[in-house]
Amino acid sequence: MTPPVPKTEQLTPSAEGISRAASLLAAGRLVAFATETVYGLGADARNGAAVAAIYDAKGRPAFNPLIVHVATAEAARDLVRWDDRAEALARAFWPGPLTMVLPLAPDHGIATLVTAGLPTLAVRVPGAPVARTLLAEFGGPVAAPSANPSGRISPTRAAHVLAGLKGRIDAVVDGGPCAVGVESTIVGLAGKRPALLRPGGVAGTAIEAVLATPLTRPGTRPQPDAPGQLASHYAPSAPVRLNATHARPGETLLGFGLVQGDLTLSATGDLIEAASNLFDHLHRLDACGRPIAVAPIPDTGLGAAINDRLRRAATPRDA
Numbered sequence: 600m601t602p603p604v605p606k607t608e609q610l611t612p613s614a615e616g617i618s619r620a621a622s623l624l625a626a627g628r629l630v631a632f633a634t635e636t637v638y639g640l641g642a643d644a645r646n647g648a649a650v651a652a653i654y655d656a657k658g659r660p661a662f663n664p665l666i667v668h669v670a671t672a673e674a675a676r677d678l679v680r681w682d683d684r685a686e687a688l689a690r691a692f693w694p695g696p697l698t699m700v701l702p703l704a705p706d707h708g709i710a711t712l713v714t715a716g717l718p719t720l721a722v723r724v725p726g727a728p729v730a731r732t733l734l735a736e737f738g739g740p741v742a743a744p745s746a747n748p749s750g751r752i753s754p755t756r757a758a759h760v761l762a763g764l765k766g767r768i769d770a771v772v773d774g775g776p777c778a779v780g781v782e783s784t785i786v787g788l789a790g791k792r793p794a795l796l797r798p799g800g801v802a803g804t805a806i807e808a809v810l811a812t813p814l815t816r817p818g819t820r821p822q823p824d825a826p827g828q829l830a831s832h833y834a835p836s837a838p839v840r841l842n843a844t845h846a847r848p849g850e851t852l853l854g855f856g857l858v859q860g861d862l863t864l865s866a867t868g869d870l871i872e873a874a875s876n877l878f879d880h881l882h883r884l885d886a887c888g889r890p891i892a893v894a895p896i897p898d899t900g901l902g903a904a905i906n907d908r909l910r911r912a913a914t915p916r917d918a
């Protein structure tokens with residue numbers, strides 16, 4: 600578990616408040632901030648342990664991939680493979696409540712936990728002044744899901760954030776009530792046909808008008824691309840055997856705690872460190888082309904999300 604945060608700082612969107620929030624993000628801490636859609640719970644998207652702490656604070660039972668927030672479209676272009684459709688949508692709707700899913704660029708620097716091991720990234724430039732100033736001052740990509748405990752409704756005021764997460768996060772920057780109040784629209788641009796992955800603040804018809812093409816809708820395409828239903832986020836091609844204390848002949852071992860493996864999620868049994876290493880280590884062991892044995896992980900705190908992901912990885916893909 601995350602070391603308890605003694606108090607949650609309540610920051611105003613003054614120069615001083617923004618600068619404090621930016622330095623907390625730079626230090627790997629969790630900062631909730633207003634966007635025009637809902638309040639986001641932000642962490643440095645390049646820092647795997649900080650991203651793991653988001654899941655811990657929200658009590659998320661599974662690792663859904665997160666949206667990365669940046670200050671400008673130029674910053675987004677460094678992270679993903681940009682194309683003409685992305686350019687047209689960015690010009691029309693950014694800054695604003697639109698998220699685009701695009702293939703990751705080489706050398707993107709984003710922690711694997713952000714994408715839950717997917718080769719694509721959801722990215723957006725939010726429109727609210729607080730979010731824009733904070734992102735500009737921080738100067739890097741910020742991963743941010745909605746700032747509510749898992750299973751609760753999304754917060755549209757700083758008071759909602761505090762009601763759910765006070766004492767579990769480092770700060771909240773109060774930008775007043777969110778103007779849009781529903782989450783951003785998510786458009787998938789990683790495939791040939793653009794897809795509406797989640798309806799939200801920008802109407803699907805407005806996106807279709809800019810792209811001059813219809814969007815495929817959830818339910819009309821294969822499930823793995825639908826947000827929240829990414830059972831197959833990332834499944835290694837090698838067979839995975841759980842609760843292993845030793846590697847059998849031919850296996851590689853993913854260790855945890857006292858079980859030392861070829862790679863070890865956390866030698867000290869720290870679940871935050873383990874979560875931040877999970878996808879990275881699975882990718883690396885998978886590249887060896889041998890079956891993967893995985894040490895037992897306790898089911899407490901972030902362990903539940905780690906075990907959820909490992910169980911999916913261990914399920915044969917044709918099952």
Ligand code: TXA
Pocket residue numbers: 634636637638639640663664665666698700714717719720721725743744745746781782783784785796797824825826827828829
């Ligand atoms: O308005 C918003 O989008 C808010 C504010 C804070 O920006 N954020 C938000 O994040 O709603 P969250 O984590 O509650 O929802 C993110 C959604 C999830 O449904 C997730 O599956 C989807 O984005 N998502 C993230 N990365 C994805 C990817 N690479 N491919 C497909 N879906 C993705």
Ligand code: MG
Pocket residue numbers: 744745753
């Ligand atoms: Mg949410």
